[in-house]
Each structure stands twice: as structure tokens, then as C-alpha cells.
Amino acid sequence: MATRWGICAAGLIAHDFVTAVRTLPSAEHTIAAVAARSSDRARDFASRHSISKAYGSYEDLAKDPDIDVVYVGTVHTTHVDVASLMMKWGKSILCEKPLAVNLKEARQLTSLAREKNVFLMEALWSRFFPAWIELENQIKSGAIGDIKLVTANFGIKLGDNPSDRYTKKELAGGALLDLGVYPLSFASFVLSGLKPDKVVAAANLMETGVDKQVGMTLVYPSSKIANLCVSFEAESPRDAYVIGTKGIIKVPYPFWCPTKLETPSGVLEYPLPKSDTPFNYQNSAGLSYEAAEVRRCLQAGKKESDRMPLSQSEMVMGLMDEIRRQVGVEYPQDM
Incomplete structure (x- = not known):
């Protein structure tokens, strides 16, 4: 069964992440939903990326039972609140770097992940190149x-x-x-x-x-x-x-x-995966490597990545x- 991704954000990095995931086998990864701060932004992003569900609030995405893991691509000052919301609804998390603003917030997230028994990983994509x-x-x-x-x-x-x-x-x-x-x-x-x-x-x-x-x-x-x-x-x-x-x-x-x-x-x-859709940032096709790692961990029942x-x-x-x-x-x- 494909890993069902929810995308939390509708900005440039979210575009690149979705585009990179689409270079992976569709039997292994699917983009199931997107959420943004407004319904219009979510619907526009969903339309551009052929995503079936668009939510105008992060809470609606958190409550969606058909999501396995959420990619948090919001600004880093919101990471602790957004990722915490998702984990409280039982969602696994791939959170953009930096994971938080300070160590206090980072520990808040790691502690909650262990309490809720969900997967959490900082999206330090470099480690998977x-x-x-x-x-x-x-x-x-x-x-x-x-x-x-x-x-x-x-x-x-x-x-x-x-x-x-x-x-x-x-x-x-x-x-x-x-x-x-x-x-x-x-x-x-x-x-x-x-x-x-x-x-x-x-x-x-x-x-x-x-x-x-x-x-x-x-x-x-x-x-x-x-x-x-x-x-x-x-x-x-x-x-x-x-x-x-x-x-x-x-x-x-x-x-x-x-x-x-x-x-x-x-x-x-090491050539990058090929995509017909342009990226916003340099070598963003390599975001697919961290997505593949998340699926590997979820398939193995891991709550964090060894890498x-x-x-x-x-x-x-x-x-x-x-x-x-x-x-x-x-x-x-x-x-």
C-alpha cells in the first residue's frame, strides 16, 4: 500500500517536496491532501498538483483518517504548534528544518512524539543524498x-x-x-x-x-x-x-x-531523479530521498530514523x- 502524505503548507518548499515525491513510484507514495492557512490557497495548490483533498485549516488535515504522515513545511516559528497538533491526532511527521526555534521547543516535539508513539523526523534532506x-x-x-x-x-x-x-x-x-x-x-x-x-x-x-x-x-x-x-x-x-x-x-x-x-x-x-515539473530551489529533486526514508521507517515500524x-x-x-x-x-x- 502506498504511503499517504498530507502536506501542511502551500508555499515554494511544499511545491518542491510534492514534485520530488512524484518522482518516486506511485505504488509507494501518494499525495492525499494539502492544508493551508486559507481555503483558497489550499484549493489553488491542490489544483496545480492534482491533489484530491484541500483543507483551509491545519486541524482539518490533522483529523483526516486517510493520512499516514504529514509533511510540515510551514515557517519554523510555527513548527512546534503545527507538528504538535498533527501528532495529537496520531499523525507521523516529517518536519522541515530547523525542527524548532530552540532546544526547549525541539524537546517538546520529541517528547510528544514518544508520548503519542508516532514517527518524527527533521527534514534534514542532506543526510539522505x-x-x-x-x-x-x-x-x-x-x-x-x-x-x-x-x-x-x-x-x-x-x-x-x-x-x-x-x-x-x-x-x-x-x-x-x-x-x-x-x-x-x-x-x-x-x-x-x-x-x-x-x-x-x-x-x-x-x-x-x-x-x-x-x-x-x-x-x-x-x-x-x-x-x-x-x-x-x-x-x-x-x-x-x-x-x-x-x-x-x-x-x-x-x-x-x-x-x-x-x-x-x-x-x-550522483545524478538527481528526473522531473518534468520545474523546482523552486536548487537540487530539490533530492527531497525524494528523505521521503523514501520516511516510508522505509514507517514500513519497518520505526518511530525515528537511524540516519x-x-x-x-x-x-x-x-x-x-x-x-x-x-x-x-x-x-x-x-x-
Whole structure:
């Protein structure tokens, strides 16, 4: 039986997710319903994507008995409320990153998932890309020896009139929550979830009080260091390196959704699934990889993913809390 998806949001990323899921076998995945903040938005999205059910409220989607799992693609300040609503009605959840605004909210979600005995996963799609999986295999094989240094950068330049979600405190704006989840998760991934002993961060802030550029150094046991940065000030190469005692692996731009991997033995390529429908964001066809992981977990009766465990979501969220504390960025949700 196909996994029946409910889509909670009708924005650009929801379009890309639905389009990516449609690259998977229809016998395994079906988009059963969509919900938005208004009936008009939901109906328009449903019409464009040939979805049979459109709901003008999230609660109506939560109550639908014919939904197996809900993709939460709303803005991150609403994740805790929307995902909680769905889980209280027994729905499994794939929630866009960042999972929440802070660790307190993330723990609220993970605790509720365990209480309701439902599946929950943060949609950190990077972990399911074939290039990241091969990177893990290369590290475990000892191809580059003992890892000593991890670097990753994610810098983009905002336009003259950026969206409020990038700049406003009440919307948990800033480069760290928008982009930082990727380099922090990359470091955590290549170091097998190792927790750093020390975190040192510095930032430039906007007039609104949120960060526009952050540099982060994480010091781990066994002489391992991660140097990471995010920026809304300028475009960076947006690549990542894993440097070991025997060699280097480069994850070239875009490191968070790569189709190539540069290893000591050569360059490996991983073409994306094909779609006739255009995407809004780069390499969004790769969202199909996380959807396939959700189905695999549900079929196996799992309540969380082995490749994207809830403990990792909590650890990265805790690191972002500490970084924000150090640079002086506080949100209303922290009070």
C-alpha cells in the first residue's frame, strides 16, 4: 500500500517536496491532501498538483483518517504548534528544518512524539543524498584516516528588501537558524554525532538584533576541530571539506545537496531523479530521498530514523542555542 502524505503548507518548499515525491513510484507514495492557512490557497495548490483533498485549516488535515504522515513545511516559528497538533491526532511527521526555534521547543516535539508513539523526523534532506552516504562509507573505510578538521561554509547575499523571516526577531530570523543547521549538521554527521567539548562563536548583527554573519569553531575530543561559517552578507563557495591524517574529501557546492563527491581515488557523481515539473530551489529533486526514508521507517515500524535520529536534531538545536547565547541573539520563544 502506498504511503499517504498530507502536506501542511502551500508555499515554494511544499511545491518542491510534492514534485520530488512524484518522482518516486506511485505504488509507494501518494499525495492525499494539502492544508493551508486559507481555503483558497489550499484549493489553488491542490489544483496545480492534482491533489484530491484541500483543507483551509491545519486541524482539518490533522483529523483526516486517510493520512499516514504529514509533511510540515510551514515557517519554523510555527513548527512546534503545527507538528504538535498533527501528532495529537496520531499523525507521523516529517518536519522541515530547523525542527524548532530552540532546544526547549525541539524537546517538546520529541517528547510528544514518544508520548503519542508516532514517527518524527527533521527534514534534514542532506543526510539522505547518495553523496553524503558515500562520504560516510569513505570515512568508515579509513580512506582518509583519522578526521582532524572539518570545514563548511554557507554564505548568500540578501537582496535590498529581504523577507521578514530573515530579519525579524519575532520570526526567529538570522543566518544561523536559516543556514547554520547545514554546516553544523555536516560536522555532526562526519564526526558520527560526537558532541563538542567547546564552542566558540562570533557574529555581526543586524539592526533588528538578529545575526547576519556567524563564525563558529567547535572543538571535539581526540584533537578534532570544525570551522564553520554562515552569512547573509556575501556569497561564499558553499563547499565542505573533511580532512584526515591520510587524505581529504571535498563535498563541492552545493555541499548540503550535492551531486558530486571528490575523494582521494577520484570524483564520484550522483545524478538527481528526473522531473518534468520545474523546482523552486536548487537540487530539490533530492527531497525524494528523505521521503523514501520516511516510508522505509514507517514500513519497518520505526518511530525515528537511524540516519536522522532525534538525538541529532536536539544536539544541533542545542548548539545553535549556545551560539546565539554567545553572540547575543535572543528570540521571544527563549523567554
